[in-house]
Amino acid sequence: MENWHSMARISAVIFDLDGTLLNTEQVTKNILKEFLAKYGKVQDSDKERKRLGMTFKESSIAIVNDYDLPLTTEQFAQEIVPMYHGKWLLAKALPGANRLMRHLHKHGVPFALASNSLRKNIDGKISHHDGWKEVFTVILGSDQVKSGKPSPDIFLEAAKRMDVDPLHCLVIEDSLVGVKAGKAAGMKVVAVPSLQIESDSYSIADSILHSLLEFQPEQWGLPQFGDWVDNTLPIEPIHLAGVFSDGLLQTYSDTELPALPDQIWGLYIGWAKFDGKKVFKAVSSIGWSICGCGYKRKIQPCILNESDADTDDSKMQLLLVGYLRRSCSAGNILNNLDILDEDKLTADAALNLPAFSHKSCASFFLGDAEDGFAP
Template structure:
């Protein structure tokens, strides 16, 4: 295990780690600030990720010089958050890992910087989650929230597990620091894309839960790959197909592709009433233009690309082939290879990757 300690329990963060709550609420602050003629500072908000709401409220009122108190800010914006939370979905691979841990009797806890009542709202909206966690903790149940280690230490204590045998999985720097302060091993699954190495303080960094390898930590390995690929809960994307690439269309009702999606996937395009196309998709983030932009390469494998050229298409990704080892642009690694096409075509002819319709519920 490369010197890593064997793990006997797992502790998850919630927002941005298990659920795409940050994705569905990303524009709320922007909309709120417009009321006061203010423009959101994305860099500042990224650094605030993972903070306790009360602390964030104080900082936001101060940074944007709002003519209201932090309490008034919270009273105004929290109902907006509650409405959006109900739309949150598990991130790719999350349900798979939770079911795997439960199957093998590995206890796992939830430790969030949100207040307990808000944590329960989010958990209760996900089928089967309420009974899955051994422990559910909110920041109002300990002396100090993250980056203090209190939440993680309390979770370990309630599970009856030594802190040194716990694995923390986090998406924010605040949470990673808390895990390290608790002397636990930490896996980072960053929810924001950056070229900085700030997440390197974690013991291991992965792009998504689909890249998580339990055996590295002394946990039972996954056994659910089918025909050299992994069946996944459908990921929907909508875009304009141009010259081998898919330009995303901003439409939250038709696209739920998270920032953590990296790698080569495959799925279906419902082109018209009579034809369904098989497609392989390579998803990565590209920083060559000075800021991170999602780069989606798409290749039709049972038809002609010209059938969908310059057309808006809906795609349902149902399988995962491989991830990328690094964020650095590697044309060989991120290109769709012939072996990817062969794998996808074989898989899409099997029942494991069948799909009845293309488009989100």
């Protein structure tokens, strides 16, 4: 990866959609599994990883062939597309997506949406998010260019329609297919891998981030963010629930709460609520751990006033309201960060501020609304 000091000044940004701005891939991940089960087939995770970033047409052909389905590609599409439509309205913006788009729009920086999805499907996905369709200077689907990613066609067309030299465009992508397309277009590329455990494969990108919360526009000659409050970044609340045991939160797999996006990593501040108890200040380290079947989420909440709480083996709700930091070390490590004393002090002070106040968070917790909050 290049040193950012040597990079050309960026005049426009081009976003991918699925897995970059929206967590559509997460809310639809079980659809193919359910579909294949109807035909007595078992989903293969290795095959699915290889399809990340493909156009719908390419993906459909591959699925029919890989699983030897008794269907034509057209029949497969007719059966599975309606299953996806019902899930799109559940897709939420990924952490930092709304913040970055608002920031670029505020400062008059043009930005485009270039996705390997069909244009009509793009419209269907973003229609559930107020203002999204209006803020993009250009919106392009793979059916509007000769070839989808990894061909550079869609990015070059987006740059052309924005009247910006490709050399001054920054692509933000989650898939390796998209990263390759951006580099082939002669553009700078920031990778935010949707499969964090495969981030080492993204070395051709100019920068690799865990999430858009880590994006620093000033490194690309763009206006700097000014929304940090006392060394903490306010975020759209993220609600988790599970059992707190041995210092870890084991989240429920059958909860109606959205799953934690893979892009969430680092230190976060928030509020921890235990059954029948008050709500406590918390700072949480979120990362990954290696297990026998690969990688799994590791969530380590630290209760700041733990002397008041007998919490082990208790049901727990965790509301993340602020982002503290990532690692100070180079590289895209996945293991959890140590929570330092200075992190606890920063979190404790920030959680007293209106931007992170528990008073605005009470409605997010499930049940026991009458329980008090620990100071």
